[in-house]
Amino acid sequence: MKLSSYLYPELIAMDLKGDTKEELIKNLIKYVGEKDFKVKERYQEIEEAVLKREREISTAIGHGIAIPHARIDGFDEFIVTIGLVKHPVEAQVAGTAEKDDIQLMILIISDVLKNKNILKVMSAFSKIALRNPKLLQQLKAATTPNELIKLIDEANIELDHKITAEDILSPDIIPAYPKNTLEEIAKRLILETKTGLPVVDEKGSFLGEITERELIQFGMPKYVSILNDLNFLTVGEPFEEYLLKEKIATIEDIYRKKSEIITVDRKTPIMEICFLMVNKGVTRIYVIENGMYRGVIQRSDIIKKVLHI
Incomplete structure (x- = not known):
């Protein structure tokens, strides 16, 4: 089924107005x-559900797009409507500080079962x-509903x-490189609230991942793993080696290599991804296409984009 088949000229607002994202949603x-009579009939319920979500x-995803949505119990239509905002309104992008x-x-x-x-x-x-x-710029510049729908149809x-990996992956997580320093990676993990990052080469080929675990492990004395009693380690400066080398040491020798990591391609079904996460105990799975990094799926993506959409 084509995306354009969900669109109707009468449901395209060519000059959506509002001073805030919430006002835009209410006006749309x-x-x-x-x-639409069914929307009018349940207007208050729909508005509350969309704003609650x-x-x-x-639901701002960047690139000038926001996709507010709600599932309404017993609502037997599936409505997709578009509003062009001639005077752009600032909003926070989902999952970021941007x-x-x-x-x-x-x-x-839509209905609750149409996730x-x-x-x-x-x-x-x-x-x-x-x-x-x-195409995105053409859509933003469209002057009539029919023109906008025609662009999408063509x-x-x-x-x-x-539902496959490409539907739920996060493509905007910037990968790390082997030459990044420990300090650079630590800062990114903190600022981006991530626990791990993909590692790629200069061409974008997937090499592996660097996580909090590898950074912590780097700062621990190499002989710790063979000891039974760690009490004596309370003496001295903890993570001394890390603190001395964080600005110069790179992740080249410590990131986990791709042979140790579970990956999928973009057409992998959602249930296979969930099976891997549950049964293999992994928190993230990387999406690779012809050896190239395309994105990452985290457990939170399953919750946000499938279970609690």
Whole structure:
């Protein structure tokens, strides 16, 4: 099924106004309610559900796009509406400390069991932002609803029925490089609130990962693993070697190599990914295509993008 098949000219707001992200959401729901009887009938419930979801985590995904959404019990339609924001509104990007100006708002309203459909539509617009910046700019510059829908239709964006790795991966986690210093990696883990980062070479080929564990292990005396009693280690400066070398030592010799790490390709089904996480006890799985790093799936992605979308 094509993405364009979900879009209708009467549900495209060409001049969505608002001073805040919340105002944009309210005005877009109101706009749809004026066109769709079922939305109008449950307007208050829908507005509360969408704003509640937005308060939990921002649906701004960067590149000028926000995708507010809600699943409503007993709502037997699947509505996708788009609002073009002529005067961009600043909002926090989901899962980051970054800000972005919303220029395109995609609102999705569905039944509680339609999370797969929501995820597929969200994934499709995310791919437009990441892989087709020319199309994204054309959408933002569209002057009529029919023009906007035609642009999406001509892009031939197909939505299949399986949730796969490419639908839930986080592609925007910047990888580390073997020549990065311990200090550089430690700062990134702190500032980006991550527990690990992918490691790639200069061409983007996946090499492995560097995590908090390797940094901590570097600072421990090499003989610790063979000792039974560590009481004597309370004497002296803890992590002395790390503190002396953090600015000059690189991660080249300490990152975990790819042969030790579970990876999948972008078409791996969601249930296979969940099986690996649960049964192998891993917290993140890297998505690799032809040896190249494409993104990472964390347990939190399963929660946010599938179970609690």
